[in-house]
Amino acid sequence: MRRGLILLGALAAFATGAAAQDRAPDGRAYRAQPLTTELFIADPSAHVFDGRIYVYGSHDIQGPSADDQPGKGFVMKDYLVLSMDRIGGPVTVHPTALTLSAVPWADRQLWAPDAAFKDGRYYLYFPAKDREGVFRIGVATGDRPEGPFTPEPQPILGAYSIDPSVFVDEDGAAYLYVGGIHGGQLQRWTSGRYDPAAGDTDLNQPEAASLMPKVARLSDDMLTLAEPMRDAVILNEQGQPLKGGDLDRRFFEAAWLHKYNGLYYLSYSTGDTHFIAYATATTPYGPFTYRGRVLLPVQGWTTHHSIVEVEGQWRLFYHDTQLSNRTHLRSAKVVDLHHEADGSIRTIDPFIAPPPIAP
Incomplete structure (x- = not known):
């Protein structure tokens, strides 16, 4: 028990005011530094509300040692919000x-x-x-962008899996996107009902159409x-659904x-x-055509992001494990994002390669 307490104390001390290392273990320099070293915030969803930038994300904490079991070590119990002018x-x-304790229907893993x-x-x-x-x-409501939020007593009927994100179009219509395979359980909903025997993979069907994210328009109340x-x-470029075995491109x-410029980017x-890949369409429902990569691999097993226009410049928010080098202890970052003249997105490398050694 004492060893566990020492580990928790060391991690807490490391994440409260510790200076981030400038270079990764392989010597490459990080393109960006964590938004905060006070705690671990991952999966950053950024928005501009009333001229201020707010970042909503997972609050990573020390849980079971499970770096070799993706999903099992992510035991988040609450949400905190970052903001900046x-x-x-x-x-x-x-x-x-x-x-977590305030959500009547929830048992674990926020x-x-x-x-929105x-x-x-x-x-x-x-x-x-x-x-x-x-x-x-689930959904919770509040009077301020940073909360506190009061949860609805029941989850959203008809919604499932993980990673909800909401897009509000220019006409005011709001769309909810969800989905994650493996630990996110999307593969267990292919029949329209939850099947606990469906396993934890992309159905092991590499030649079949891959599992796709889900989308639905939200009601005017934003709660259903x-x-x-x-x-x-x-x-793909030939107009066929990406296959389950196309691991470099599939969802x-x-x-x-x-x-951006009338085009929808998923x-x-x-x-x-x-x-982080992307595809484009002329409607928020799709179908979307694969276009390329937004972000190359970060340090750490997971990658998760958001794209938002801030002060006239598009930005990419993402996370990595620079501060901890642990899969389940991640830090949010931000870099500039550029759309090219043809509508493509310039691929971002989260590292800056060291300069070549002079002969």
């Missing part, structure tokens, strides 16, 4: 926005959240496992679905939608291969 400015870590605003109210969307071990999607969820289909988790994590 400008990129590069001082970052405020706000008090707890929502706790994973990656997102937020409508008619003077703020909405926090989040996944959690219920008492049967099934990931559901206005329609059943459907596949946000991702196609794994972390769907995010942004709109970006997502490829999971095992650690890319």
